[in-house]
Amino acid sequence: MTASSYDVAVVGGGPGGSSTATFLANGGLRVALFEREVFPRFHVGESLMPAVMLLLEQLGAREAVERAGFQVKYGAMFVDEETELSQTFYFLPGQPWPDYSYQVPRADFDTMLLDHARARGVTVYQPATVETAGIDAAGVTVTAATAEAPVVVRARMLVDASGRDGFLASRTGRRARIPNLGKVALFSHFRGADRLTGKEEGNIRIYVFDAGWFWWIPLAGDLTSIGAVVHAKTVRAWTGSPEELYADMIRRCKSVAAGLAHAQRVTPVHRAANFSYANSPVIGDRFVAVGDAIMFVDPIFSGGVYIAMRSGQLAAEAILQAFRDGRFQASRFAAYERRVRRGVAPLFRFIHKYYEPAFFDLFMHPRNYLGVYTAVLNVLSGGSFIKMTWRTRLSLAIFFGLARVHTWLRRRAGLPIESRLEW
Numbered sequence: 001m002t003a004s005s006y007d008v009a010v011v012g013g014g015p016g017g018s019s020t021a022t023f024l025a026n027g028g029l030r031v032a033l034f035e036r037e038v039f040p041r042f043h044v045g046e047s048l049m050p051a052v053m054l055l056l057e058q059l060g061a062r063e064a065v066e067r068a069g070f071q072v073k074y075g076a077m078f079v080d081e082e083t084e085l086s087q088t089f090y091f092l093p094g095q096p097w098p099d100y101s102y103q104v105p106r107a108d109f110d111t112m113l114l115d116h117a118r119a120r121g122v123t124v125y126q127p128a129t130v131e132t133a134g135i136d137a138a139g140v141t142v143t144a145a146t147a148e149a150p151v152v153v154r155a156r157m158l159v160d161a162s163g164r165d166g167f168l169a170s171r172t173g174r175r176a177r178i179p180n181l182g183k184v185a186l187f188s189h190f191r192g193a194d195r196l197t198g199k200e201e202g203n204i205r206i207y208v209f210d211a212g213w214f215w216w217i218p219l220a221g222d223l224t225s226i227g228a229v230v231h232a233k234t235v236r237a238w239t240g241s242p243e244e245l246y247a248d249m250i251r252r253c254k255s256v257a258a259g260l261a262h263a264q265r266v267t268p269v270h271r272a273a274n275f276s277y278a279n280s281p282v283i284g285d286r287f288v289a290v291g292d293a294i295m296f297v298d299p300i301f302s303g304g305v306y307i308a309m310r311s312g313q314l315a316a317e318a319i320l321q322a323f324r325d326g327r328f329q330a331s332r333f334a335a336y337e338r339r340v341r342r343g344v345a346p347l348f349r350f351i352h353k354y355y356e357p358a359f360f361d362l363f364m365h366p367r368n369y370l371g372v373y374t375a376v377l378n379v380l381s382g383g384s385f386i387k388m389t390w391r392t393r394l395s396l397a398i399f400f401g402l403a404r405v406h407t408w409l410r411r412r413a414g415l416p417i418e419s420r421l422e423w
């Protein structure tokens, strides 16, 4: 069998894979992308950060997304069911990204991005499941199973954008679970759920309750995505079906139950377990990983799609440079890996801290003391992965410092301080 020849082979056609492929094709490389599923296909992860809009612009796909009729999202509402405290954050104007984003059925959004990659010249094999990728000194040989004969492709670089499958890590590396984030998500779509009006209509809502938290994502066309993120021990203790557990969680979270009182579930209940992990290696001779193939930490701040697309952009920059220099050793991609880790660090710190009552308290009572509020919104919009000014860093340091003082005050007052991650 003769192998077709490309510059880069990409495994996976989610937002990470299609963005990397488009940026590479825009840079003049010949790219082959393999996607296992027929699109449109269901995927979790529907709420986008505003900085996604900047990437869509740079990809040349923003106009098409703006015209697609997705639900606009201007902010996020956090509700503590225990204290009935609620706080809405609106994305700030005057940033390098707009003050809004979209809530998207991923089936449609991912199809648009993959079609856009095709339109930019990427060769898409679909449905085609990559089974082997042999890396040698001169390049990589990729074999994919399709409905007809297997496809063999020869390329000079490989991009692993296979998402949670972690194509390379599961074959040649390892996956480390992240302690205490062993949660289970149960989710589906409803029709006829309560709807806010005006600017609030598209806000994502996060309801924190005793067994975990819910996302409430209003989609266009009267659809609402409702997801329960439940502590693993609640799931272990449950003897019924996942559907019954999901219904029970809805009953236990009164705001969600009230909002769904007249709604109908219109999709099956999907399940994702133990979704927090870090894969290795992230780079190597002639390969880089992007998006969920690197790691995934927790969806509380809706960062996954943005991280996948932004890491795709940075990976493409590193690969284009490697082609210019004609050198593809792992050391060429070390700066890419550092950049990704630095970019996601503030967001991951927020995610871990979010579960601490002292931090959550401050988060729910925001004040723009020394730019703290602006800095928090910068991170929640995806800005920490673009450029962190010294002012933003300082404001975040102040915020985390205040959280430490608050923990100390709570301890003295005999209030709970342990992370909700330990529940």
Ligand SMILES: Cc1cc2nc3c(=O)[nH]c(=O)nc-3n(C[C@H](O)[C@H](O)[C@H](O)COP(=O)(O)OP(=O)(O)OC[C@H]3O[C@@H](n4cnc5c(N)ncnc54)[C@H](O)[C@@H]3O)c2cc1C
Binding pocket: 011, 012, 013, 014, 015, 016, 017, 034, 035, 036, 037, 043, 044, 045, 046, 047, 048, 049, 128, 129, 130, 131, 161, 162, 163, 164, 165, 167, 185, 227, 272, 275, 290, 291, 292, 293, 296, 299, 302, 303, 304, 305, 306, 308
């Ligand atoms: C419970 C939960 C809620 C979430 N909520 C949000 C949210 O609100 N907002 C947000 O931004 N993110 C959210 N995320 C995260 C988001 O879903 C992911 O971060 C995002 O999809 C990552 O994109 P990706 O391109 O890296 O991977 P994916 O989107 O998973 O794409 C990988 C693709 O690779 C294909 N593939 C895999 N193996 C092969 C193979 N061997 N050959 C060919 N193709 C292959 C798969 O079919 C898939 O289409 C959530 C995640 C979870 C678990």
